[in-house]
Amino acid sequence: MAKINTKTVKKKKLGNYPHAMVVFSISLALFVIGLFGMLLIHAGKLSEIVKESIEMQVYLQRDLTLVQLDRLQKTFAAKEYIAYKADTAQVRYISKEEGAKAFLDETGEDFMAFLGDNPLRDAYVLRIDAEHSTSAQLKGIKNDLEGIDGVYEVQYVESLIESINSNIQKISILLLGFAAILVLVVIILINNTLKLALYSQRFLIRSMQLVGATSFFIQRPFLNRAAWQGIVSGIIASALLFGLMQYAYHEVTELSLLKDEEQMYMLMIALIVIGCVIGFLSSYRAIRKYLRMSLDELY
Template sequence: MANQRKSIRKKKLGNYPHAMVVFSITLALFVIGVFGLLLIHAHTLSENVKESIEMQVYLDRDLSEVQLARMQKSFAAKEYVAYKADTAQVRFVSKDEAAKLLLNETNEDFLTLLGENPLRDAYVLRIDADHAGTPELKSIKLDLQDTDGVYEVQYVESLIQSINSNLQKISIILLGFAAILVLVVIILINNTIKLALYSQRFLIRSMQLVGATSYFIQRPFLNRATWQGIVSGLIASALLFALMQYAYHEITELQLLRNDEQTYLLMGALVVIGCVIGFLSSYRSVRKYLRMSLDELY
């Protein structure tokens, strides 16, 4: 009696060993999730590097306090100025403060030698990451130079060009790897489900022979594959979250690159990817066996 029940369970439509399928899909989604985390942290690092770009705006001499305040307000209103905690990243550096900094760096008392302070008051502007490209920075420099009271605008152009060029190359390489990895994951999940459904090919044919419609045959397989994709996505997301928390605990510097919003979007994407690929792979495989002749099934 027990053997008979066991046999019936084995022959139940769509009832193939799902633990192996869930494990394989989870592993594939976890790998793509890890690479997705790498992309998120690389993007955040790129944004931080770009937002560290500063422009020194040197001012005319003998400007009044009112003129200085008006200029600071004008700079803060520029769309290309970075903001942090709703505060414009505009910093005033007086010529006396600049002289002290230079004296500490060089250990040479140039004030005594020259008899006066040749430096100028300046505003240091931190540029928003979206405007940190080489062409945009040149336009920003020209815009700042047209401001009344500005003597000269400087930034380390060669260094910034090198940074932008390297960041662009790294982004292209990472996106290329991401595209290849996604393709490999899709193929892996598709093949896993095809192998799982291979054992069901004769049952599918038997259901056809007794008059079952294609929809009736496909429905349990599609439901099972969809739930497998969802469960696999949730497990992969949980593993990814655990890995992320462990990495943040062990390497505290990674907290600076943390982006919870994009990370949660990535986890949601893993669930969607698992669900969609599972459904489509199962749909294609079942339709393939439905169209095969009996000789082709062997």
Template sequence: MARNIKHIKKKKLGNYPHLMVVFSISLALFVIGLFGLLLIHASKLSDKVKESIEMQVYLDKNLTDTQLTRLQKTFTAKDYVAQQNDTAQVRFISKEEGAKAFLDETGEDFMEFLGDNPLRDAYVLRIDADHSSSPELKSIKLDLESVNGVYEVQYVESLIESINSNIEKISVLLLAFAGILILVVIILINNTVKLALFSQRFLIRSMQLVGATSYFIQRPFLNRAALQGMISGVVASMLLFALMQYAYHEVEELKLLRNDEQTYLLMGALVLIGIVIGFLSSYRAVRKYLGLSLDELY
């Protein structure tokens, strides 16, 4: 019987719900991480869409091979041309290839009744995602048209404007939702820590009564909160990593949108967020209980 009474007293003064705190913070950080992954993949998808933008550069007729080579080198050196595996995304389409493609698509051979091929040799340039805004594309078009040997530059302007407009709207919505989500998660973690420390209020009061300084009382709680935040961040990161691997295994196309560098930065941020929020929440809660009278603790 005495043991039971001792156990109950110990629970009142010193019991702290470690697993509940770690689980709650881990779940909250996992939600943030999940949305962070969504933003990373959405950003990568946006870049992929933007990098699919192409400009058709039609050339003057009767250019020599030397002139064609010079033009290709000129286009390759442009900083607004997309790179893939350190290779500029520039390809040449001869007028014969253009005529064959037209025949394959329409089944009509205009060579039969025209007697000549009216098409022009062309270079197709894929534009880098960082230069895909409508004003920059117009500037790029003017720059290409100023090159000696270029007859005309074309791209689907209305489609590009529609893509940029939709991407901008989606980005604003995602960022707004991310801000709300982060605020909710911070409040959730803060309330979790405060609730956990509520069970420690009499222990804090007891330490005050025996003459312990505020720093001495706060230090173990703050250290524990930071440790729990770090553990929660690691757990959330491990769950995210496992979820990612499963998703990549089930949907192969998702691998095209992966960005390992940003993903690892996100995981590191989760650990840091867990430590900072846990530390600050614990600091505020302990400071609150240090300032309460005995009657207010009940």
């Protein structure tokens, strides 16, 4: 008697479509968003550093005592617009002797020998916090400092500050515009990827409808799978982004000055959330579309 070969047919599970390429496509899309997000973070950090490099020269009245100089330094340090570094107020004292020596080192000319006296004044150099760096704020700071007893004059390069603020504003608008376009493109890409993946399941969805399955019962496995795909894709994209940035910081030491770990971790969490939300909503829209189609439209 001839032996009959039987082949076990694996039952197709609802929502169990091949997902490796889906995860790969979503991960790649999220990774691109992450790269641009890191560009925005580093650009923001660079902008903050540039703004915090703004300095004001506060020239003092002549013949102030050490007690008066110390009082002025404490007054300046207590101002809310003074930048801090490692809990230290960025207030630097320059005596008129130090100023004369710096001028001699730069130009090689000894004006004291010609004039017979040092016409310079003692001064404090104040570094302004980035949050108070607009032109209007700096003018207000200048007026505030000039009202302090013992201050003769306050100077800063106003034209340079206006140029810096104008350029930073233009670059910020340009980057945000690119970011908005990129996010829209990525959403469309993820949506189309999941729609194509679910296209192969359209007849299975119809079969479940014909046997009386409710819409919620049909949608649940697809939505769960899409949400997990988004989470896994976000984790993969975050891991790739973290590895790339660590390599970049190692190779380009100066780049580490722009590192902001808190914002980087927030970006990685955002990628996971974005992947989950977009995956869920895209699958929901696609499944609802196939549930409403007639049999003729499915072909």
